[in-house]
Amino acid sequence: MDACQARSGPGTFSWPGFGPRLLTDLAYAEYAKFAILDVEAPQHITRARSLARWWRGRQEAVRGGDGFGGRFTPGFVIDALYTGDSEETVCACNARAAFDTPCPRRSRRSSCSSSMPTAPRRRG
Template sequence: MEQLCVKTHTVLDSWCAPGGILDAGGVRASFRLYADDPRRRRTKDAIVEAYLAEQDGIEHGGRCAIVTAGVPGAGKSTAIESRGLAGHGWRVLDADRIKDHLIGDGLGRGVYDDLLGMVLPDGRRLRPRELATLVHRESTEILDMARERCVRAGENIVIEGTFRWDGLGAQLLTELGGAGYTDLTIVDVEVTCDTALHRAQDRWWTGRIDPDNDLGGRFTPTSAITDLYPDGATRSICARNARAAFEHPLSAVIESMTLFVDDYTTGTHVESTVTKHNGVVNYESHTAP
């Protein structure tokens, strides 16, 4: 079974590479398929509405935000839950759920029927969530649309992501500060590249072979993880970008900021916390077992 998993993973990886049939920027990517379709905006608006409707009991006016940082499979949601940082009334903004909506839209239109008929080394056909790379760009656009709505309403939000883009910190500080948000927490979880790769593969394979999972497992290309560890770095660029956001001059527009870091890269859990008030650091701790 392990050998079939590796062989199947290798084929999918090759399909996700530049020029492959699952290339995120290739001709089958949804943003290219609908580039000249004026009706696509209506589809995106409908997905925003459907996605936001999935969560109820959302409180308005709290103006607190949590942003995650760390590679796929690092354990970011677990870190939030273990600290009790968000709960009832909080809006969770997750691009993976948007991808599911986009994949569902593609299935309904039949635009990927030929791909879903392809058989991989394990003898199973391509599963819907293995098309995730093809809807990646549109999922980001739609998530931005949803976030803009939520920020305007002053909702308490959890923005789930990796923080791989070094410009995200300034963008969020400007956006949240301009909307009157007073509290921002960044949660960064760091694991080794090997750990992230293993977890991503295990999560995908578990979903792929589950007969009760209609969409299957979400495939994460190897490069989507390894690219976050340039030059064999122990910690990901997500950690650097999260810290840069916390230290950014624009952080002064947010009354209260906290940076939590759970670092597992040394084989033990090292936890650090830094807080600041109106741009000035007022607390810092660093603990290890």
């Protein structure tokens, strides 16, 4: 996943409000455990991989594959995820902030922890 799939908006950790919303949704669905994974890459590698992914999709479309071609992400969108000379993206900062945020509790059974995601508990 390059730079949070280089998408910005309310569906990724590039948006600061995503973490609290995600935690609330998971607590409401009675998830007991979940994991937040962050995969970072240097900005130049992220840009190159994004362009290669788009070009590969375009070539497949020309050969009769998916008519939509590849997913295009403008370089300026990727650039906006990096600040200064850091190789860490705003996605990483927002994911860490979400992990450090107290978990909203819908019931006493819900808790925030770093673990593999589990399915919601079934009601009897």
